[in-house]
Amino acid sequence: MLYERALERLKSKGLNLDINSFLRTFNRISSIGWVESYGSTRLALTNEHIMARRELLKELENIGAKVLFDEAGNIIAEVGSGSRAIAIGSHLDSVPGGGRFDGVFGIIAGLEILRAIVKSSLRLKHKLILVDFNNEEGSRWNPPLLGSALSVGVYTRDFVYSRLDSNGVTFGEALERSGFKGSAENNLSMNPPRFYIEPHIEQGPELYREGYDIGIPQGIVGLRVLELTFKGRQDHASSHISLRRDPVVGLSKAVLRLREYALKNQDKLRITVGYISVDPGKFNVVPALSKITVDIRSYDSQVIDEATKYTIKVAENIGGEENLSVDYRELWTIPRIVFDPEVTSIIEESCRDLGFKCKRMWSWAGHDAQNMSRITKTAMIFVPSVEGISHSKDEYTREEDLVKGLILLAEVVLRLDEI
Amino acid sequence: MLYERALERLKSKGLNLDINSFLRTFNRISSIGWVESYGSTRLALTNEHIMARRELLKELENIGAKVLFDEAGNIIAEVGSGSRAIAIGSHLDSVPGGGRFDGVFGIIAGLEILRAIVKSSLRLKHKLILVDFNNEEGSRWNPPLLGSALSVGVYTRDFVYSRLDSNGVTFGEALERSGFKGSAENNLSMNPPRFYIEPHIEQGPELYREGYDIGIPQGIVGLRVLELTFKGRQDHASSHISLRRDPVVGLSKAVLRLREYALKNQDKLRITVGYISVDPGKFNVVPALSKITVDIRSYDSQVIDEATKYTIKVAENIGGEENLSVDYRELWTIPRIVFDPEVTSIIEESCRDLGFKCKRMWSWAGHDAQNMSRITKTAMIFVPSVEGISHSKDEYTREEDLVKGLILLAEVVLRLDEI
Numbered sequence: 001m002l003y004e005r006a007l008e009r010l011k012s013k014g015l016n017l018d019i020n021s022f023l024r025t026f027n028r029i030s031s032i033g034w035v036e037s038y039g040s041t042r043l044a045l046t047n048e049h050i051m052a053r054r055e056l057l058k059e060l061e062n063i064g065a066k067v068l069f070d071e072a073g074n075i076i077a078e079v080g081s082g083s084r085a086i087a088i089g090s091h092l093d094s095v096p097g098g099g100r101f102d103g104v105f106g107i108i109a110g111l112e113i114l115r116a117i118v119k120s121s122l123r124l125k126h127k128l129i130l131v132d133f134n135n136e137e138g139s140r141w142n143p144p145l146l147g148s149a150l151s152v153g154v155y156t157r158d159f160v161y162s163r164l165d166s167n168g169v170t171f172g173e174a175l176e177r178s179g180f181k182g183s184a185e186n187n188l189s190m191n192p193p194r195f196y197i198e199p200h201i202e203q204g205p206e207l208y209r210e211g212y213d214i215g216i217p218q219g220i221v222g223l224r225v226l227e228l229t230f231k232g233r234q235d236h237a238s239s240h241i242s243l244r245r246d247p248v249v250g251l252s253k254a255v256l257r258l259r260e261y262a263l264k265n266q267d268k269l270r271i272t273v274g275y276i277s278v279d280p281g282k283f284n285v286v287p288a289l290s291k292i293t294v295d296i297r298s299y300d301s302q303v304i305d306e307a308t309k310y311t312i313k314v315a316e317n318i319g320g321e322e323n324l325s326v327d328y329r330e331l332w333t334i335p336r337i338v339f340d341p342e343v344t345s346i347i348e349e350s351c352r353d354l355g356f357k358c359k360r361m362w363s364w365a366g367h368d369a370q371n372m373s374r375i376t377k378t379a380m381i382f383v384p385s386v387e388g389i390s391h392s393k394d395e396y397t398r399e400e401d402l403v404k405g406l407i408l409l410a411e412v413v414l415r416l417d418e419i
Numbered sequence: 420m421l422y423e424r425a426l427e428r429l430k431s432k433g434l435n436l437d438i439n440s441f442l443r444t445f446n447r448i449s450s451i452g453w454v455e456s457y458g459s460t461r462l463a464l465t466n467e468h469i470m471a472r473r474e475l476l477k478e479l480e481n482i483g484a485k486v487l488f489d490e491a492g493n494i495i496a497e498v499g500s501g502s503r504a505i506a507i508g509s510h511l512d513s514v515p516g517g518g519r520f521d522g523v524f525g526i527i528a529g530l531e532i533l534r535a536i537v538k539s540s541l542r543l544k545h546k547l548i549l550v551d552f553n554n555e556e557g558s559r560w561n562p563p564l565l566g567s568a569l570s571v572g573v574y575t576r577d578f579v580y581s582r583l584d585s586n587g588v589t590f591g592e593a594l595e596r597s598g599f600k601g602s603a604e605n606n607l608s609m610n611p612p613r614f615y616i617e618p619h620i621e622q623g624p625e626l627y628r629e630g631y632d633i634g635i636p637q638g639i640v641g642l643r644v645l646e647l648t649f650k651g652r653q654d655h656a657s658s659h660i661s662l663r664r665d666p667v668v669g670l671s672k673a674v675l676r677l678r679e680y681a682l683k684n685q686d687k688l689r690i691t692v693g694y695i696s697v698d699p700g701k702f703n704v705v706p707a708l709s710k711i712t713v714d715i716r717s718y719d720s721q722v723i724d725e726a727t728k729y730t731i732k733v734a735e736n737i738g739g740e741e742n743l744s745v746d747y748r749e750l751w752t753i754p755r756i757v758f759d760p761e762v763t764s765i766i767e768e769s770c771r772d773l774g775f776k777c778k779r780m781w782s783w784a785g786h787d788a789q790n791m792s793r794i795t796k797t798a799m800i801f802v803p804s805v806e807g808i809s810h811s812k813d814e815y816t817r818e819e820d821l822v823k824g825l826i827l828l829a830e831v832v833l834r835l836d837e838i
Binding site for chain 1: 458514515516517557558563622623624640644652653654655656657658659660661662665667668670671672674675678681682685689690691692693694695696697699700701702703704705706707709712714716750782783784806807808809810811812813
């Protein structure tokens, strides 16, 4: 088999990777918070997330890693003794009803590399670091990537600690209670690693459909989130249809027109309406207003700007057609980032030498790598996801692809160590 | 002025109606729970509703009415001494952000008739009863018309008392705490009035647009509420647009197709989507499922059946087009009811004699009258609503129309008393 040759190759460099240990640990930790009919729910700093992190800490203890917590509650585990570090990172939190692979794959792959290096008694020039970032998904506290953003200095501690979840609990309060709160001196910005690699499943179908083993993102697409509000006139379900000013009709037209636009431009653009609310939301009342979020992403900031303009134009046109007043606001914009070309080239060369068919591509999803790229040479490794299903219980990556990702990560770490 | 002649006419029959007292009381009580930018919120048995009812009780005490509470917490106030009764009724609860006139007009008009009869020392053959029904709107506890339904025996006490509001509070618990809980022997079914009249604003624009003073409903249209569920596949906002199975697209298509169908058939049909939910409802997640309610109403049960079939067909077609699975269920059906022809004729004759231009029509909204029609000879009186806006802060009925409604009510009571 393909990866037996690759494992031999790593062995010849002194590294014994234990595939069974990796899969066993992955299956165990990815099952925490899993409900068969619904998917994974490990929202940041909830019991399920804390349980998964404690399991990770046990594993790290078993291999004798030095464990630090930073100001954001990120777990930073070190092995080895070099003065500079190669870091691997991802996250254990999930969206509600998310997939089994998102985040967990990267953490367990990183853990297995640390374990293999310790067990193989391999002396590297660099320390090896595993980072488990806190609140990556943003499902409990918005915006996403809070943990890495605080650790690298994108947001202030006050901003991050004061974020509220839907029950009015601040990030700061939950962090205090969780036992993961560490000190600012451990923030990654205080002592940046030399390299940062984030392995992840592709959140799209390209690799799977086109038969690639590995994807090498050139960077992460930019993201803008808009909120559209349609205000109509609250009315009784008995009111004349033709006299209504119905904000439900407004949002429905917007969803369909934006979908059509996104379909036409899907090679360079994604648009998602994931949140809808109507007020007052009673079966027998034509609502007074409706709100939707519009998530726009592209690797080209001009495409995002055009889609933003189109969205606003669509909303205004609908306002005119349906006699609704229309408000829009930008909730946030995260600019595109480009990964380090030296590290992506090393990943590409490693794939070639390992016989893994790889493709340069873009990451359409945000990752902590975008924050890490501000303080260190950063890249990502993608493995195929069947049909690209993501943030869903149906998310699935074949074991052989997980293993290829793990092997590639080991190979890349060894090569970066030699630079 | 038109109503000065009419007032003289009532005076000649021994009844002095005090228009200023009526308008003053109406303005005072309708302002409880009113927020200028939002409208009236007096959900059943909330503080605002209880406050409005207490004001009503004070007024009833001032005129020496005998006040009873029944098992549903309906307020039943009597004046006079006949062995049989003429009842006037409506309600003081509102939807969230409702209008100022809905319910309150009928209660205060009835109150003013009781007051005028007491003050004029007019001896009628019948007792005169005012009923303030509890939880008419159904905005706190579903289904609507709970108070009248229990009082006339449509629902059992167990069913009504166990209804839950959105905070998990039962109707029974809230009723107990409110102080309005009375006994089953006061239920209207135990001692039905001989006639029941419910004055209300039209919840539609016909009278206003066509220049009528008064509407005389022949009955209340039938109502069916369906719930549609579109199940797709939860996915990441980065997923390929053309591979998505997006339940938001499903609901949007359903809203627009049902609106088109309702527009084409609006002479005999209304369709409303007032409730929407998506799960999980996060900006960056294609939802797993969406739910909407479809409120279908018509005076013709065949039209409701056809619209039901059409709704299900639309949902199934969309399921096929968008690769969604579709569920639907009937939440409830309330059949059309027809009012008493004798009483509606008396209302029509009264209008003719008072010089009020009137129109026979249908009520597109449900009213406690539909429950009362099971136990007594029932009719309604509609006054025009500007543009028919209803369940909305913009709901508006001109003072002169409120006054015409009041005068007609007095005239009808006096005529019914003579039968």
